[in-house]
Amino acid sequence: MKQIKIDTDLNQRLDHYLVDELGLNRSFITKLIKEDKVLVNGKSVKPGFNLKNGDVIDVFEAEVKELDLKPENLNLDIVYEDEDLLVVNKPKGLVVHPAKSHKDTTLVHGLLYQMDSLSNINGVFRPGIIHRIDKDTSGLLMVAKTNRAHQVLAKDLANHDIKRSYIALVHGTFEESNGTINAPIGRHPKLRIKNAVIKDGKHAVTHFKVLETFKHMSLLQCDLETGRTHQIRVHLSFINHPIVGDPLYGLKSDPLKDGQMLHAYKLEFVHPITKKAMTFEVPLPESFRDYLKKLS
Structure with a gap:
């Protein structure tokens, strides 16, 4: 307590x-x-x-006693680590933390194996977790090792002082080279597992830039100004350019069935303790690159 x-x-x-x-x-x-x-x-x-x-x-701490958080060796790709925080390159297909609806292996299980300490502010089943990316989204994630670092990073995230950039492959082509989607997001009125653009939803802004155009698809860079759940997926679907492979917001006739082509490739923030500017980038996963080669 x-x-x-x-x-x-x-x-x-x-x-x-x-x-x-x-x-x-x-x-x-x-x-x-x-x-x-x-x-x-x-x-x-x-x-x-x-x-x-x-x-x-x-x-009082919110305990989830039925979850068994045994450390597991997942050989996580740790991009950066110091005594306060780490940056991990999460693989596609891995859920970030356990929940009542998901008790299988998660990123947290791997972090518990590889880390000596993690912040405990977010409770027993989300140690170190400041923000999340979806199961089928790959890429960079900040993790706090101390409560002091966690508190500062969480405030920076809430104040939109942390920049997160993604690469997305979407259906359709664009006449414009860049744009901004400013549309409020909230729970879907009929399907509870989905979010949607709704009138009285939470403020949500996504900036995008067209990196490459294929015959029926486009490669985008998406920069989050806000961080709503499924924000990029919801926003791109809203403008009729859903992410290729997205099982929830994509096309029923999608050629890919193993999750969305979305990768958190860049992360920029100020170190919570040293106050140094930090920038990290990771390349697209091999499967993502291979699919782009086929399109080319």
Whole structure:
């Protein structure tokens, strides 16, 4: 349990305060509050509870006891590592962390095998995890080794100070060479496993640039301004250029059936402790490159 005592005059909601204080995303904080894992002065409150001087907040760790987090040797591709953080090149087909719906091998299992320490801010089944990329998306992911680094990086992510760039192969060709998709994203009104562009969704912005054009497909660089779940996949589908191989947002007649052609190739951020500018790039996976050769 973590206890926080408010010793200043505040005019701030509980959920907003905990996002800043703990460096966790708002949806996770809201979930903890609704599950009574966050108490104020020993009582259950709503996420919008207005904090005041003297309030005492108790935050209880969200445990998932049924998950067995045994370290596994996955021979992860660690692109960079120091005492505060690491950058890993996640392979396609690997889920980032366990969940009630996924108890098989994940990136976290491999991290537990290769790392001596990981932050524990996000609970027992997401050690070190600051952000995620989808199972069938390959590429770069930041991981925190200390809670201090985790808190700073999570705030930088929330403030859009971390730049993430992707390469995507999409259906169709473009008349323009670049563009911006500014469309709010929320839960699909009918299919709960999907997200969609909806009127009262969360603000979401994706910038794209056309790198290469094929007969019926285009290779894009996509830069995230915001980081909504499935954002690039939803946005590209919304403009009628779904990612090739995307099983959820793609074409039913798609020639590829083993997941979307989407790769997180570049990551730029300021080191949370040393404050040095960090930039990392990784090439496309071999299968992605081979498919592009066939198109050429």
